[in-house]
Amino acid sequence: MKNIIAIFKKQIRDTLRNKTVLIQFLMFPAMTLIMNHTVRIPDMPQNFFVNLFAAMYIGMAPLTSIAAVISEEKEKNTLRVLILSNVKSYEYLLGIGSYVWLACMAGSMVICISGHYDWKTGLIFMGIMAVGILISLLIGAVIGIGSRTQMMATSITVPVMMIFSFLPMLSLFNGTVAKIARFAYSEQISRMLGSINSFELTAERIGVIGANIFIAALVFAATFRKCDLS
Amino acid sequence: MNVCIKADQLTVRFSQEPILDHLSFEVPEGMIFGLLGPSGAGKTTLIKVLTGQLCQKEGKAELFGKDTRSLTAAEHGKIGAMLDNCGLYERLSVYENLSFYADIYRVSRRGIPDILKSVGLYEARKTAVSKLSKGMKNRLSLARALMNHAKLLFLDEPTSGLDPVTTREIHGILTEERKKGTTVFLTTHNMFEAESICDYVILLHRGNIIERGRPADICRKYDHLNKLHITLTDDTELTLDNNSASASAIKEYLEQDRIRSIHSSEPTLETAFIELTGKGLQ
Ligand SMILES: Nc1ncnc2c1ncn2[C@@H]1O[C@H](COP(=O)(O)OP(=O)(O)OP(=O)(O)O)[C@@H](O)[C@H]1O
Ligand SMILES: [Mg+2]
Numbered sequence: 001m002k003n004i005i006a007i008f009k010k011q012i013r014d015t016l017r018n019k020t021v022l023i024q025f026l027m028f029p030a031m032t033l034i035m036n037h038t039v040r041i042p043d044m045p046q047n048f049f050v051n052l053f054a055a056m057y058i059g060m061a062p063l064t065s066i067a068a069v070i071s072e073e074k075e076k077n078t079l080r081v082l083i084l085s086n087v088k089s090y091e092y093l094l095g096i097g098s099y100v101w102l103a104c105m106a107g108s109m110v111i112c113i114s115g116h117y118d119w120k121t122g123l124i125f126m127g128i129m130a131v132g133i134l135i136s137l138l139i140g141a142v143i144g145i146g147s148r149t150q151m152m153a154t155s156i157t158v159p160v161m162m163i164f165s166f167l168p169m170l171s172l173f174n175g176t177v178a179k180i181a182r183f184a185y186s187e188q189i190s191r192m193l194g195s196i197n198s199f200e201l202t203a204e205r206i207g208v209i210g211a212n213i214f215i216a217a218l219v220f221a222a223t224f225r226k227c228d229l230s
Numbered sequence: 231m232n233v234c235i236k237a238d239q240l241t242v243r244f245s246q247e248p249i250l251d252h253l254s255f256e257v258p259e260g261m262i263f264g265l266l267g268p269s270g271a272g273k274t275t276l277i278k279v280l281t282g283q284l285c286q287k288e289g290k291a292e293l294f295g296k297d298t299r300s301l302t303a304a305e306h307g308k309i310g311a312m313l314d315n316c317g318l319y320e321r322l323s324v325y326e327n328l329s330f331y332a333d334i335y336r337v338s339r340r341g342i343p344d345i346l347k348s349v350g351l352y353e354a355r356k357t358a359v360s361k362l363s364k365g366m367k368n369r370l371s372l373a374r375a376l377m378n379h380a381k382l383l384f385l386d387e388p389t390s391g392l393d394p395v396t397t398r399e400i401h402g403i404l405t406e407e408r409k410k411g412t413t414v415f416l417t418t419h420n421m422f423e424a425e426s427i428c429d430y431v432i433l434l435h436r437g438n439i440i441e442r443g444r445p446a447d448i449c450r451k452y453d454h455l456n457k458l459h460i461t462l463t464d465d466t467e468l469t470l471d472n473n474s475a476s477a478s479a480i481k482e483y484l485e486q487d488r489i490r491s492i493h494s495s496e497p498t499l500e501t502a503f504i505e506l507t508g509k510g511l512q
Contacts, residue, residue, distance in 0.1 A: 077317035084311055
Protein backbone atom coordinates (compact mmCIF):
# COMPACT_ATOMS: atom_id res chain seq x y z
CA MET A 1 0.00 0.00 0.00
CA LYS A 2 2.85 2.39 0.83
CA ASN A 3 4.33 1.80 -2.61
CA ILE A 4 1.02 2.56 -4.29
CA ILE A 5 0.72 5.83 -2.40
CA ALA A 6 4.33 6.77 -3.16
CA ILE A 7 3.79 6.13 -6.87
CA PHE A 8 0.54 8.07 -6.76
CA LYS A 9 2.25 11.08 -5.20
CA LYS A 10 5.19 10.87 -7.57
CA GLN A 11 2.77 10.89 -10.49
CA ILE A 12 1.04 14.05 -9.25
CA ARG A 13 4.37 15.87 -9.18
CA ASP A 14 5.34 14.51 -12.55
CA THR A 15 2.05 15.38 -14.28
CA LEU A 16 2.19 18.97 -13.13
CA ARG A 17 5.31 19.31 -15.25
CA ASN A 18 4.22 17.09 -18.11
CA LYS A 19 2.38 19.29 -20.57
CA THR A 20 1.20 16.54 -22.91
CA VAL A 21 -0.53 14.59 -20.14
CA LEU A 22 -1.78 17.72 -18.42
CA ILE A 23 -3.46 18.91 -21.61
CA GLN A 24 -5.21 15.55 -21.92
CA PHE A 25 -6.71 15.99 -18.46
CA LEU A 26 -7.70 19.62 -18.85
CA MET A 27 -8.66 20.16 -22.48
CA PHE A 28 -12.19 18.74 -22.58
CA PRO A 29 -13.32 20.02 -19.18
CA ALA A 30 -12.08 23.48 -20.16
CA MET A 31 -13.71 23.28 -23.58
CA THR A 32 -17.00 22.21 -22.04
CA LEU A 33 -16.94 25.11 -19.62
CA ILE A 34 -16.23 27.58 -22.37
CA MET A 35 -18.48 26.23 -25.14
CA ASN A 36 -21.38 25.56 -22.82
CA HIS A 37 -21.42 29.13 -21.65
CA THR A 38 -20.64 30.95 -24.85
CA VAL A 39 -21.98 29.03 -27.84
CA ARG A 40 -25.73 29.14 -28.40
CA ILE A 41 -27.10 27.41 -31.47
CA PRO A 42 -30.88 27.50 -32.06
CA ASP A 43 -32.55 24.12 -31.51
CA MET A 44 -29.41 22.72 -29.94
CA PRO A 45 -30.22 19.64 -27.83
CA GLN A 46 -29.97 20.20 -24.11
CA ASN A 47 -26.41 19.94 -22.84
CA PHE A 48 -25.15 19.18 -26.32
CA PHE A 49 -21.56 20.12 -25.57
CA VAL A 50 -21.55 18.45 -22.18
CA ASN A 51 -22.56 15.14 -23.70
CA LEU A 52 -20.29 15.43 -26.70
CA PHE A 53 -17.19 16.36 -24.74
CA ALA A 54 -17.88 13.95 -21.89
CA ALA A 55 -17.96 11.07 -24.35
CA MET A 56 -14.79 12.26 -26.06
CA TYR A 57 -13.10 12.78 -22.71
CA ILE A 58 -13.76 9.17 -21.77
CA GLY A 59 -12.40 7.95 -25.08
CA MET A 60 -9.26 10.08 -25.05
CA ALA A 61 -7.91 11.28 -21.71
CA PRO A 62 -7.52 8.06 -19.70
CA LEU A 63 -6.40 6.05 -22.68
CA THR A 64 -3.70 8.35 -23.96
CA SER A 65 -2.39 9.45 -20.60
CA ILE A 66 -1.95 6.03 -19.03
CA ALA A 67 -0.43 4.64 -22.24
CA ALA A 68 1.97 7.59 -22.32
CA VAL A 69 2.93 7.25 -18.65
CA ILE A 70 3.59 3.52 -18.72
CA SER A 71 5.43 3.48 -22.03
CA GLU A 72 7.61 6.40 -20.96
CA GLU A 73 8.59 4.60 -17.78
CA LYS A 74 9.45 1.55 -19.84
CA GLU A 75 11.45 3.51 -22.37
CA LYS A 76 13.40 5.53 -19.80
CA ASN A 77 14.06 2.46 -17.65
CA THR A 78 12.52 4.01 -14.56
CA LEU A 79 10.09 1.12 -14.37
CA ARG A 80 12.91 -1.42 -14.39
CA VAL A 81 14.57 0.31 -11.46
CA LEU A 82 11.26 0.36 -9.59
CA ILE A 83 10.69 -3.35 -10.10
CA LEU A 84 14.28 -3.94 -9.00
CA SER A 85 13.51 -1.94 -5.87
CA ASN A 86 10.88 -4.40 -4.86
CA VAL A 87 7.84 -2.66 -6.29
CA LYS A 88 5.39 -5.25 -7.58
CA SER A 89 3.96 -4.79 -11.07
CA TYR A 90 0.42 -4.67 -9.71
CA GLU A 91 1.41 -2.01 -7.16
CA TYR A 92 2.80 0.11 -9.93
CA LEU A 93 -0.27 -0.30 -12.13
CA LEU A 94 -2.61 0.40 -9.21
CA GLY A 95 -0.67 3.54 -8.30
CA ILE A 96 -0.65 4.92 -11.83
CA GLY A 97 -4.14 3.64 -12.63
CA SER A 98 -5.79 5.11 -9.55
CA TYR A 99 -4.04 8.38 -10.20
CA VAL A 100 -5.21 8.65 -13.81
CA TRP A 101 -8.69 7.50 -12.83
CA LEU A 102 -9.00 10.12 -10.11
CA ALA A 103 -7.56 12.86 -12.29
CA CYS A 104 -10.11 12.03 -15.00
CA MET A 105 -12.88 11.91 -12.41
CA ALA A 106 -11.89 15.41 -11.32
CA GLY A 107 -12.09 16.50 -14.94
CA SER A 108 -15.47 14.81 -15.27
CA MET A 109 -16.63 16.72 -12.22
CA VAL A 110 -15.96 19.96 -14.06
CA ILE A 111 -17.91 18.73 -17.08
CA CYS A 112 -20.70 17.58 -14.76
CA ILE A 113 -20.92 20.98 -13.10
CA SER A 114 -21.21 22.65 -16.51
CA GLY A 115 -24.26 20.46 -17.11
CA HIS A 116 -26.19 22.03 -14.20
CA TYR A 117 -27.75 18.69 -13.28
CA ASP A 118 -29.70 18.13 -10.10
CA TRP A 119 -27.66 16.14 -7.64
CA LYS A 120 -29.24 12.79 -8.47
CA THR A 121 -28.66 13.10 -12.20
CA GLY A 122 -25.19 14.41 -11.40
CA LEU A 123 -24.42 11.24 -9.48
CA ILE A 124 -25.63 9.10 -12.37
CA PHE A 125 -23.48 11.18 -14.70
CA MET A 126 -20.41 10.62 -12.54
CA GLY A 127 -21.22 6.91 -12.28
CA ILE A 128 -21.35 6.57 -16.05
CA MET A 129 -18.08 8.48 -16.35
CA ALA A 130 -16.45 6.27 -13.72
CA VAL A 131 -17.23 3.10 -15.67
CA GLY A 132 -16.25 4.59 -19.02
CA ILE A 133 -12.94 5.89 -17.69
CA LEU A 134 -12.18 2.50 -16.19
CA ILE A 135 -12.62 0.70 -19.51
CA SER A 136 -10.47 3.27 -21.31
CA LEU A 137 -7.84 2.88 -18.60
CA LEU A 138 -7.64 -0.83 -19.18
CA ILE A 139 -7.26 -0.36 -22.94
CA GLY A 140 -4.63 2.35 -22.42
CA ALA A 141 -2.72 0.18 -19.97
CA VAL A 142 -2.67 -2.67 -22.49
CA ILE A 143 -1.10 -0.34 -25.05
CA GLY A 144 1.36 1.05 -22.50
CA ILE A 145 2.48 -2.37 -21.30
CA GLY A 146 2.72 -3.74 -24.83
CA SER A 147 4.84 -0.90 -26.22
CA ARG A 148 8.55 -0.65 -25.81
CA THR A 149 8.76 3.09 -26.41
CA GLN A 150 6.56 6.12 -26.08
CA MET A 151 6.58 6.63 -29.85
CA MET A 152 5.27 3.14 -30.35
CA ALA A 153 2.55 3.69 -27.75
CA THR A 154 1.43 6.93 -29.37
CA SER A 155 1.23 5.37 -32.79
CA ILE A 156 -1.11 2.70 -31.43
CA THR A 157 -3.06 5.00 -29.12
CA VAL A 158 -4.09 7.46 -31.80
CA PRO A 159 -6.10 5.11 -34.04
CA VAL A 160 -7.60 3.21 -31.09
CA MET A 161 -8.63 6.44 -29.43
CA MET A 162 -10.05 7.81 -32.69
CA ILE A 163 -12.23 4.76 -33.17
CA PHE A 164 -13.70 4.83 -29.69
CA SER A 165 -14.18 8.56 -29.33
CA PHE A 166 -15.45 9.28 -32.84
CA LEU A 167 -17.81 6.33 -33.12
CA PRO A 168 -20.59 8.08 -31.16
CA MET A 169 -20.28 11.17 -33.33
CA LEU A 170 -20.13 9.26 -36.61
CA SER A 171 -23.11 7.11 -35.69
CA LEU A 172 -25.19 10.27 -35.43
CA PHE A 173 -24.72 10.75 -39.16
CA ASN A 174 -24.51 7.23 -40.53
CA GLY A 175 -26.92 4.39 -39.87
CA THR A 176 -24.49 1.62 -40.77
CA VAL A 177 -21.88 2.95 -38.40
CA ALA A 178 -24.54 3.23 -35.71
CA LYS A 179 -25.31 -0.49 -36.05
CA ILE A 180 -21.70 -1.48 -35.44
CA ALA A 181 -21.07 1.24 -32.91
CA ARG A 182 -23.74 -0.25 -30.63
CA PHE A 183 -21.22 -2.83 -29.55
CA ALA A 184 -18.66 -0.29 -28.36
CA TYR A 185 -18.74 0.95 -24.78
CA SER A 186 -18.15 4.53 -25.90
CA GLU A 187 -21.32 4.52 -28.02
CA GLN A 188 -23.42 3.07 -25.21
CA ILE A 189 -22.01 5.55 -22.75
CA SER A 190 -22.67 8.42 -25.12
CA ARG A 191 -26.28 7.28 -25.53
CA MET A 192 -26.71 7.03 -21.77
CA LEU A 193 -25.33 10.53 -21.32
CA GLY A 194 -27.65 11.82 -24.05
CA SER A 195 -30.74 10.50 -22.30
CA ILE A 196 -29.54 11.00 -18.76
CA ASN A 197 -32.73 12.71 -17.64
CA SER A 198 -34.69 9.54 -18.36
CA PHE A 199 -31.82 7.27 -17.35
CA GLU A 200 -32.44 3.56 -17.42
CA LEU A 201 -30.18 0.55 -17.53
CA THR A 202 -31.40 -1.60 -20.39
CA ALA A 203 -30.23 -5.14 -20.92
CA GLU A 204 -28.39 -4.03 -24.05
CA ARG A 205 -26.44 -1.39 -22.17
CA ILE A 206 -25.49 -3.70 -19.33
CA GLY A 207 -24.62 -6.42 -21.82
CA VAL A 208 -22.44 -4.30 -24.08
CA ILE A 209 -20.63 -2.49 -21.28
CA GLY A 210 -20.20 -5.69 -19.31
CA ALA A 211 -18.80 -7.43 -22.37
CA ASN A 212 -16.48 -4.49 -23.07
CA ILE A 213 -15.15 -4.57 -19.51
CA PHE A 214 -14.74 -8.33 -19.72
CA ILE A 215 -12.84 -8.23 -23.03
CA ALA A 216 -10.67 -5.30 -21.91
CA ALA A 217 -9.83 -7.08 -18.65
CA LEU A 218 -9.06 -10.29 -20.50
CA VAL A 219 -6.74 -8.60 -23.00
CA PHE A 220 -5.18 -6.68 -20.12
CA ALA A 221 -4.51 -9.86 -18.15
CA ALA A 222 -3.05 -11.58 -21.21
CA THR A 223 -0.77 -8.65 -22.04
CA PHE A 224 0.25 -8.31 -18.43
CA ARG A 225 1.25 -11.97 -18.24
CA LYS A 226 3.00 -12.00 -21.58
CA CYS A 227 4.97 -8.77 -21.37
CA ASP A 228 5.07 -8.33 -17.60
CA LEU A 229 6.55 -4.89 -17.13
CA SER A 230 10.20 -5.37 -17.99
CA MET B 231 34.30 -15.24 4.66
CA ASN B 232 30.70 -15.15 3.43
CA VAL B 233 29.99 -15.40 -0.26
CA CYS B 234 27.69 -12.74 -1.66
CA ILE B 235 27.42 -13.80 -5.26
CA LYS B 236 28.03 -17.20 -6.70
CA ALA B 237 27.83 -18.26 -10.33
CA ASP B 238 28.23 -21.83 -11.45
CA GLN B 239 28.44 -22.71 -15.15
CA LEU B 240 26.16 -19.73 -15.79
CA THR B 241 25.19 -19.55 -19.46
CA VAL B 242 22.95 -17.09 -21.28
CA ARG B 243 22.07 -17.39 -24.95
CA PHE B 244 20.37 -14.96 -27.26
CA SER B 245 19.17 -16.85 -30.34
CA GLN B 246 21.52 -19.78 -29.67
CA GLU B 247 24.54 -17.48 -29.49
CA PRO B 248 26.15 -17.80 -26.04
CA ILE B 249 26.47 -14.29 -24.62
CA LEU B 250 27.67 -15.61 -21.27
CA ASP B 251 29.46 -18.92 -21.63
CA HIS B 252 29.67 -21.25 -18.61
CA LEU B 253 30.80 -18.61 -16.12
CA SER B 254 31.82 -19.74 -12.66
CA PHE B 255 33.00 -17.35 -9.97
CA GLU B 256 32.39 -16.24 -6.42
CA VAL B 257 32.29 -12.79 -4.90
CA PRO B 258 33.17 -12.73 -1.19
CA GLU B 259 31.56 -10.16 1.06
CA GLY B 260 33.15 -6.74 1.55
CA MET B 261 35.27 -6.31 -1.55
CA ILE B 262 35.14 -4.20 -4.67
CA PHE B 263 34.79 -6.73 -7.42
CA GLY B 264 35.44 -5.61 -10.96
CA LEU B 265 34.16 -7.05 -14.19
CA LEU B 266 36.46 -5.78 -16.89
CA GLY B 267 35.74 -6.24 -20.54
CA PRO B 268 35.28 -4.43 -23.84
CA SER B 269 31.92 -3.32 -25.20
CA GLY B 270 29.73 -6.29 -25.99
CA ALA B 271 31.58 -8.67 -23.65
CA GLY B 272 28.39 -9.39 -21.73
CA LYS B 273 28.89 -7.24 -18.62
CA THR B 274 25.43 -5.72 -18.56
CA THR B 275 23.89 -9.08 -19.33
CA LEU B 276 25.66 -10.58 -16.32
CA ILE B 277 24.36 -7.81 -14.04
CA LYS B 278 20.87 -8.42 -15.37
CA VAL B 279 21.09 -12.10 -14.52
CA LEU B 280 22.54 -11.45 -11.06
CA THR B 281 19.82 -8.92 -10.21
CA GLY B 282 17.07 -11.20 -11.43
CA GLN B 283 16.04 -9.09 -14.45
CA LEU B 284 16.98 -11.84 -16.84
CA CYS B 285 16.48 -15.55 -16.21
CA GLN B 286 19.07 -17.95 -17.51
CA LYS B 287 18.15 -21.46 -18.57
CA GLU B 288 21.54 -23.05 -18.02
CA GLY B 289 23.78 -22.97 -15.00
CA LYS B 290 23.25 -21.38 -11.65
CA ALA B 291 23.56 -17.95 -10.14
CA GLU B 292 23.02 -17.17 -6.48
CA LEU B 293 22.69 -13.98 -4.50
CA PHE B 294 23.09 -14.38 -0.74
CA GLY B 295 22.62 -18.11 -1.31
CA LYS B 296 19.34 -17.65 -3.15
CA ASP B 297 18.74 -18.53 -6.81
CA THR B 298 18.58 -15.27 -8.78
CA ARG B 299 15.58 -16.55 -10.72
CA SER B 300 13.47 -16.42 -7.59
CA LEU B 301 14.68 -13.42 -5.61
CA THR B 302 12.33 -12.15 -2.95
CA ALA B 303 11.81 -8.89 -1.13
CA ALA B 304 14.46 -9.95 1.38
CA GLU B 305 17.21 -10.07 -1.25
CA HIS B 306 15.96 -7.06 -3.19
CA GLY B 307 16.12 -5.08 0.03
CA LYS B 308 19.82 -5.86 0.35
CA ILE B 309 20.89 -4.69 -3.09
CA GLY B 310 21.29 -1.28 -4.66
CA ALA B 311 21.77 -0.93 -8.39
CA MET B 312 23.03 1.73 -10.71
CA LEU B 313 22.25 0.62 -14.24
CA ASP B 314 23.97 1.82 -17.40
CA ASN B 315 20.90 3.85 -18.39
CA CYS B 316 20.08 5.91 -15.35
CA GLY B 317 16.33 5.35 -14.92
CA LEU B 318 15.69 8.71 -13.26
CA TYR B 319 12.52 10.79 -13.50
CA GLU B 320 13.55 13.58 -15.81
CA ARG B 321 10.86 16.07 -14.88
CA LEU B 322 11.33 15.68 -11.13
CA SER B 323 14.07 17.46 -9.25
CA VAL B 324 17.13 15.78 -7.79
CA TYR B 325 15.59 15.89 -4.33
CA GLU B 326 12.19 14.64 -5.51
CA ASN B 327 13.77 11.64 -7.20
CA LEU B 328 15.47 10.64 -3.96
CA SER B 329 12.49 11.38 -1.74
CA PHE B 330 10.32 9.17 -3.94
CA TYR B 331 12.84 6.37 -3.51
CA ALA B 332 13.05 7.04 0.22
CA ASP B 333 9.35 6.16 0.32
CA ILE B 334 9.86 3.09 -1.84
CA TYR B 335 12.81 1.89 0.29
CA ARG B 336 11.01 2.82 3.53
CA VAL B 337 13.95 4.90 4.74
CA SER B 338 13.78 8.32 6.32
CA ARG B 339 14.02 11.36 4.07
CA ARG B 340 16.25 12.98 6.66
CA GLY B 341 19.27 11.14 5.25
CA ILE B 342 18.85 12.65 1.79
CA PRO B 343 20.85 15.88 2.34
CA ASP B 344 23.85 13.91 3.58
CA ILE B 345 23.76 11.53 0.64
CA LEU B 346 23.42 14.47 -1.74
CA LYS B 347 26.42 16.15 -0.12
CA SER B 348 28.50 12.99 -0.41
CA VAL B 349 27.93 12.80 -4.17
CA GLY B 350 28.31 16.56 -4.55
CA LEU B 351 24.76 17.29 -5.67
CA TYR B 352 23.46 19.20 -2.67
CA GLU B 353 23.64 22.53 -4.47
CA ALA B 354 21.67 21.10 -7.40
CA ARG B 355 18.97 19.48 -5.27
CA LYS B 356 16.17 21.62 -6.71
CA THR B 357 17.26 21.22 -10.33
CA ALA B 358 15.17 19.07 -12.63
CA VAL B 359 17.02 15.94 -13.70
CA SER B 360 16.56 16.84 -17.37
CA LYS B 361 18.84 19.83 -16.78
CA LEU B 362 21.70 17.83 -15.24
CA SER B 363 24.89 16.87 -17.06
CA LYS B 364 25.68 13.21 -17.68
CA GLY B 365 28.11 13.09 -14.79
CA MET B 366 25.56 14.60 -12.42
CA LYS B 367 22.95 12.07 -13.53
CA ASN B 368 25.44 9.29 -12.89
CA ARG B 369 26.11 10.60 -9.42
CA LEU B 370 22.40 10.93 -8.73
CA SER B 371 21.75 7.38 -9.74
CA LEU B 372 24.65 6.33 -7.51
CA ALA B 373 23.05 8.33 -4.69
CA ARG B 374 19.81 6.46 -5.27
CA ALA B 375 21.64 3.14 -5.16
CA LEU B 376 23.17 4.20 -1.83
CA MET B 377 19.81 5.22 -0.36
CA ASN B 378 18.70 1.90 1.04
CA HIS B 379 22.04 1.15 2.70
CA ALA B 380 22.44 -1.91 0.53
CA LYS B 381 24.84 -4.67 1.49
CA LEU B 382 25.59 -5.25 -2.17
CA LEU B 383 25.90 -2.59 -4.85
CA PHE B 384 25.68 -3.35 -8.55
CA LEU B 385 27.21 -0.58 -10.61
CA ASP B 386 27.16 -0.79 -14.39
CA GLU B 387 29.95 1.42 -15.73
CA PRO B 388 29.59 3.99 -12.94
CA THR B 389 32.24 6.30 -14.35
CA SER B 390 31.99 5.85 -18.09
CA GLY B 391 32.09 9.19 -19.86
CA LEU B 392 32.97 11.14 -16.72
CA ASP B 393 35.80 13.58 -16.22
CA PRO B 394 38.77 12.54 -14.04
CA VAL B 395 37.68 14.68 -11.08
CA THR B 396 34.17 13.21 -10.89
CA THR B 397 35.61 9.75 -11.46
CA ARG B 398 37.92 10.18 -8.49
CA GLU B 399 35.02 11.41 -6.36
CA ILE B 400 33.00 8.35 -7.23
CA HIS B 401 35.95 6.10 -6.45
CA GLY B 402 36.20 7.83 -3.09
CA ILE B 403 32.56 7.07 -2.35
CA LEU B 404 33.03 3.44 -3.32
CA THR B 405 36.06 2.93 -1.09
CA GLU B 406 34.08 4.57 1.73
CA GLU B 407 31.30 2.05 1.13
CA ARG B 408 33.77 -0.82 1.24
CA LYS B 409 35.03 0.43 4.60
CA LYS B 410 31.46 0.13 5.86
CA GLY B 411 31.46 -3.48 4.73
CA THR B 412 29.45 -3.06 1.55
CA THR B 413 30.25 -5.37 -1.33
CA VAL B 414 30.58 -3.58 -4.66
CA PHE B 415 30.18 -5.34 -7.98
CA LEU B 416 31.12 -2.99 -10.78
CA THR B 417 31.63 -3.28 -14.51
CA THR B 418 34.06 -1.19 -16.44
CA HIS B 419 36.07 -1.12 -19.61
CA ASN B 420 38.55 1.19 -17.98
CA MET B 421 41.62 -0.74 -16.83
CA PHE B 422 42.87 2.12 -14.66
CA GLU B 423 39.62 2.01 -12.76
CA ALA B 424 39.95 -1.73 -12.30
CA GLU B 425 43.57 -1.45 -11.20
CA SER B 426 43.07 1.44 -8.81
CA ILE B 427 39.97 0.46 -6.85
CA CYS B 428 39.15 -3.19 -7.42
CA ASP B 429 40.28 -5.84 -4.98
CA TYR B 430 39.65 -8.58 -7.47
CA VAL B 431 38.87 -8.52 -11.18
CA ILE B 432 37.51 -10.82 -13.81
CA LEU B 433 38.44 -10.20 -17.42
CA LEU B 434 35.48 -10.98 -19.62
CA HIS B 435 35.79 -11.49 -23.35
CA ARG B 436 32.86 -12.56 -25.51
CA GLY B 437 31.13 -14.10 -22.52
CA ASN B 438 34.15 -16.05 -21.32
CA ILE B 439 36.34 -15.41 -18.29
CA ILE B 440 39.82 -15.18 -19.72
CA GLU B 441 41.66 -14.14 -16.57
CA ARG B 442 40.93 -13.53 -12.92
CA GLY B 443 42.75 -12.45 -9.81
CA ARG B 444 43.91 -9.42 -7.86
CA PRO B 445 44.93 -6.71 -10.35
CA ALA B 446 48.53 -6.66 -9.09
CA ASP B 447 48.80 -10.45 -9.33
CA ILE B 448 47.49 -10.48 -12.88
CA CYS B 449 49.97 -7.82 -13.90
CA ARG B 450 52.83 -9.71 -12.26
CA LYS B 451 51.81 -12.82 -14.14
CA TYR B 452 52.47 -11.00 -17.40
CA ASP B 453 55.80 -9.61 -16.25
CA HIS B 454 57.52 -11.27 -19.21
CA LEU B 455 55.79 -8.59 -21.27
CA ASN B 456 57.68 -5.91 -19.39
CA LYS B 457 59.71 -4.04 -22.02
CA LEU B 458 62.22 -1.23 -22.11
CA HIS B 459 61.71 1.36 -24.77
CA ILE B 460 64.88 3.16 -25.66
CA THR B 461 65.34 6.13 -27.95
CA LEU B 462 68.87 6.77 -29.09
CA THR B 463 70.38 10.13 -29.87
CA ASP B 464 70.14 9.36 -33.60
CA ASP B 465 66.34 8.82 -33.15
CA THR B 466 66.55 5.05 -33.47
CA GLU B 467 63.91 3.38 -31.31
CA LEU B 468 64.59 0.08 -29.63
CA THR B 469 62.45 -2.24 -27.58
CA LEU B 470 64.28 -4.62 -25.25
CA ASP B 471 63.08 -7.14 -22.70
CA ASN B 472 63.24 -5.76 -19.19
CA ASN B 473 65.66 -8.37 -17.81
CA SER B 474 69.34 -9.15 -17.43
CA ALA B 475 69.61 -10.25 -21.05
CA SER B 476 69.35 -6.63 -22.12
CA ALA B 477 71.96 -5.42 -19.63
CA SER B 478 75.05 -5.58 -21.83
CA ALA B 479 73.37 -3.77 -24.73
CA ILE B 480 72.16 -0.99 -22.46
CA LYS B 481 75.52 -0.73 -20.75
CA GLU B 482 77.14 -0.25 -24.15
CA TYR B 483 74.70 2.50 -25.21
CA LEU B 484 75.21 4.23 -21.88
CA GLU B 485 78.97 4.14 -22.21
CA GLN B 486 78.70 5.57 -25.70
CA ASP B 487 76.38 8.32 -24.43
CA ARG B 488 73.86 7.39 -27.09
CA ILE B 489 70.65 7.16 -25.01
CA ARG B 490 68.20 10.03 -25.25
CA SER B 491 65.38 8.41 -23.25
CA ILE B 492 64.56 5.14 -21.61
CA HIS B 493 61.12 3.98 -20.46
CA SER B 494 59.85 0.76 -19.02
CA SER B 495 56.30 -0.44 -19.71
CA GLU B 496 55.12 -2.50 -16.77
CA PRO B 497 52.33 -4.87 -17.78
CA THR B 498 48.85 -3.56 -17.04
CA LEU B 499 45.51 -5.29 -17.16
CA GLU B 500 45.28 -4.02 -20.70
CA THR B 501 48.56 -5.70 -21.61
CA ALA B 502 47.21 -8.91 -20.18
CA PHE B 503 43.99 -8.48 -22.10
CA ILE B 504 45.77 -7.82 -25.38
CA GLU B 505 48.08 -10.78 -24.80
CA LEU B 506 45.07 -13.03 -24.21
CA THR B 507 42.76 -11.80 -26.94
CA GLY B 508 44.85 -9.89 -29.42
CA LYS B 509 42.54 -6.91 -28.87
CA GLY B 510 42.43 -3.83 -26.68
CA LEU B 511 39.79 -3.01 -24.10
CA GLN B 512 38.24 0.06 -25.67
N1 LIG C 1 18.13 -8.61 -25.52
C1 LIG C 1 19.14 -9.01 -26.31
N2 LIG C 1 18.91 -9.75 -27.40
C2 LIG C 1 19.92 -10.16 -28.20
N3 LIG C 1 21.20 -9.89 -27.98
C3 LIG C 1 21.51 -9.15 -26.89
C4 LIG C 1 20.50 -8.67 -26.01
N4 LIG C 1 21.10 -7.97 -25.01
C5 LIG C 1 22.41 -8.01 -25.29
N5 LIG C 1 22.68 -8.72 -26.41
C6 LIG C 1 24.01 -9.00 -26.97
O1 LIG C 1 24.79 -9.51 -25.94
C7 LIG C 1 26.13 -9.06 -26.06
C8 LIG C 1 26.58 -8.51 -24.72
O2 LIG C 1 25.85 -7.36 -24.43
P1 LIG C 1 26.05 -6.55 -23.09
O3 LIG C 1 25.11 -5.41 -23.10
O4 LIG C 1 26.00 -7.47 -21.95
O5 LIG C 1 27.55 -6.03 -23.28
P2 LIG C 1 28.37 -5.06 -22.33
O6 LIG C 1 29.59 -5.80 -21.95
O7 LIG C 1 27.53 -4.52 -21.25
O8 LIG C 1 28.78 -3.91 -23.33
P3 LIG C 1 28.90 -2.34 -23.08
O9 LIG C 1 30.26 -2.09 -22.53
O10 LIG C 1 28.76 -1.78 -24.47
O11 LIG C 1 27.79 -1.92 -22.19
C9 LIG C 1 26.14 -8.05 -27.17
O12 LIG C 1 26.73 -8.66 -28.30
C10 LIG C 1 24.70 -7.75 -27.43
O13 LIG C 1 24.50 -7.52 -28.79
MG1 LIG D 1 26.82 -2.58 -20.74
